[in-house]
Amino acid sequence: MISPGFGLIVFFIILPFLSAIILSFTNQRLISPNPTEYVGLANYKQLLSVGVLTLDPKRNSNGAVVRDKNGALKYPRLRNFTRNNPQYPHIKGMRELFSWNVGDNQRTYILARDVVFIKAVINTLLFVLIVAPGQGGLALCLALLINQKLRGINIYRAIYFMPVVVSIVVVSLLWRFIYDYESGLLNNLLSSLTFGAFESVNWIGDTDFALGSIIVMSIWQAVGFHMVIWLSGLQTIPPSLYEAARIEGASKWQTFRYVTWPGLRNTAVLVFVVITMQAFALFTQIDVMTNGGPLDSTQSIVFQAVERGYGKQDISGGSAISVLLFVMVLCISLLQRWLTQGRS
Amino acid sequence: MAEIKLRDVHKSFGKVEVIKGVNIEIKDGEFVVIVGPSGCGKSTLLRMIAGLEDITQGTLEIDGVCMNDRQPKDRGIAMVFQTYAIFPHMTVRENVAFGLTINKIDKATRDLKVDEAARILQMENLLDRRPSELSGGQRQRVAIGRAIVRNPKVFLFDEPLSNLDASLRMDMRMEIGKLHQSLNASMIYVTHDQVEAMTLADKIVVLNDGKVMQSGSPMELYKEPANMFVASFLGAPSMNFINVEVHDINEENVTVYNPTLSPIKVPHKGRDISKKSQAILGLRPQYLRLVEPSDGILNGKVILTERLGAETIVEILLKDGKRVIAAISEDQILSNGKEIGLQFNPKQVHLFSSEDSKFLSENRK
C-alpha cells in the first residue's frame, strides 16, 4: 500500500535527494546547450582540494632577508607556485586561504582550490560550534528561570517564545535595521548608554563582526523554541525528587547537578540534535542580511549550494555541496547517537 | 531524645484553610500514625513538620526548640515519600549515600554507613543495582535506607506502602514495625489505611478536615471512640449506626428503642442526656451474632454474603429499610432473602448524641 503521504515524500524528498547525488557526478548546468557528461569525482575534487605550502622569505644576494618599509618579511609571490609551475602540480590553480609564520622566518600557507566553499564550511562549523552550546545553554537558563511558580510567569513565557512565531525572513529584516551602521538601533543604544563614548560599529558590514552579529541574532531568534522543549523536560521531573534533595540539604547547584540535569538527559539529546541540524542549514539570515559578504566572511554551506546552483547555474556543483552537507550532518548525528547511547 | 510538639498549628493555601488548629504531642521514641480520609490534610501536616511547607500559624517544637523557620535539613528529620523519590540515575549505594555525598562526608565513612543501613534493611545484595532493576518493595527499602543514613531524630513516612501490592504491603508493614523497635527513633507515619494504623501505632491521631478528631492508643480509639467519625473510621467493616430515641434513664442505664428495635438498656457512665431525645446507636459488625428471627433484638433479611474463609460478612436489610453489616467469625452459608435475627451484648454498644455525633457513653468534659 502506498499512501499519498508516502508518495509526497518520494516526490519531494527522496527523488530530489537521489537526483542530487547523481547530478553531483556530472557537469550538468541549469541551462546549457551542451549535453551532460559524467565527470566522476571532479566536482568533489574541485570543492575539497586543499594544499599546504611553506615558503622561505626572500633574500638578497648577500643571503640576508629582505624586509619592506614596515619591517615585515617579504615572501615570493604565491602565483609563482600555483600557476604553471611543473614542480608543484598538486597545488595548481589554488589560492590562499590563510597563512601564518613558523619557526625560522618561514611562512606556511593553507591553499584551497575553492576558497569560497572552504570558507563557507569553516563559517558554518564555527556557527554550529557557537550556536549549539550558546543557544542550548541560554534556552536552559531561561527554562530554569521560567519554571517557577510566580505570578505572571506566563507573560515571560510568551515573550520569550514570540520570536519563534515570527518568520525568520521578517526577523532578519528587522535585525538589519537594528544592526544598521548609520542609524541602527544597536549603535544608537550603545552610544547613548555610554554617553557618546561608543564608536559606531558596522555590525554586518565589517568582516570582524558580521558572522558574530548573525550568530547573536540566530541565537536570539530560536532560543524560545528550545526553552519550551527544556521546559517540557523539566516538568517530567517529579517534584518529590526535589523535595528529597531539599531534605538532604542540597544546595541549588547540587540540586541542579544531581536532580535536574540527570533528569534532562533525553531532552538534552533532542535539543542539541535539533539545534545542530538547524545551524547547519544556515541560509535565510545570510540571504537577507549579508549575501555572504563582506569579503565572504559570512558564507555558509547552504548559501553556497544555492548560490552555485541558481546564481551561477552550476547545478552539479550545488548538488555536490548538498551531498557533502548531507554526509557531514550524517556523521555528526551518528557521533551524537553513539555518544549518548554509550552513556546509558 | 526527640519530643515533638505541635501547638495550634494552622495552614492555609491562599484563602483555603487546610489545617485548622492542630495540637499533637509526640514522646521520644513513639510511633505515631496520622490517619484520615483522602484530602484531610495528612500530607500537608507531615510536610509542615518536615519543613517542605511553611506553617501559617502556630508553632512546631522538636526537643523544645522552635522549628518554624528552620530549613528541612536542620530539623533532624528524614522523610520517606509515597513515590519513593529515589534518584533513577544513581545506583542504590549512591542513592542511600546521597545525603552524605551532598555534605561531603569522606568515602570510608559513607561506605560504612551505607553498609550498616543495608544490613538493617537486608539489601546488601542490591547495592550496585539501579532503581529500574528493583521491585516496588525494594525501592521503598532504598528510600528508607536513605532516611536511616541521615540518623534522624524523627522519621516521617507519607503513605510509604500505598504503591505496593497487598502481600508486600504486609511484609513491609512488619519490617517498619521492626525497624522502629531496633532504631528506637520517633516516627510519624501518615496513612489512610486503618490496618496499618492499628498495627503499627503507639498512638493514633485521627484527622478529618484539618482537625484532630481524637488521639490515643489504638485500643483506646477502637473501644472508646470520641465521636462517630472515629468510630466509623477505625475497624473494618465499619461500625453500623442506628437512630434511636431515648426512652428512659436510670442510675446506670439508658433505655433506647426505635420502631424496629425492641427497647434495650445501654450502660451510661454518667452523661447528660434527656428523655425523649434522639441518639445514635453504634454497633460493631464483629459484635453482632446471627440468631433465629424470634430471638433477635433486630430483625431483617439477608441481602448479601461475602465468604472470606475465616470470616463471613453479611449484609442485612432491616424492616425500616436500613442496612446493617455483621461479621461472623466462621464460615456460614446463608441464602439471600432469608429472615434472620441479630443479637448483641448491650454493654458493647456505643451511644452517640445525634446533634454533634459525640460519644455519649462517657462523661462529657
Ligand SMILES: Nc1ncnc2c1ncn2[C@@H]1O[C@H](COP(=O)(O)OP(=O)(O)OP(=O)(O)O)[C@@H](O)[C@H]1O
Ligand atoms: N500546594 C497546594 N496548594 C493548594 N492546595 C493544596 C496544596 N497542597 C494540598 N492542598 C489541598 O490541601 C488539602 C489537603 O491535602 P493533603 O495532600 O494534605 O491531603 P491528604 O490527607 O494527604 O490526602 P491523601 O490521602 O489523598 O494523600 C487538599 O484539599 C488539597 O487540595
Ligand SMILES: [Mg+2]
Ligand atoms: Mg497525602
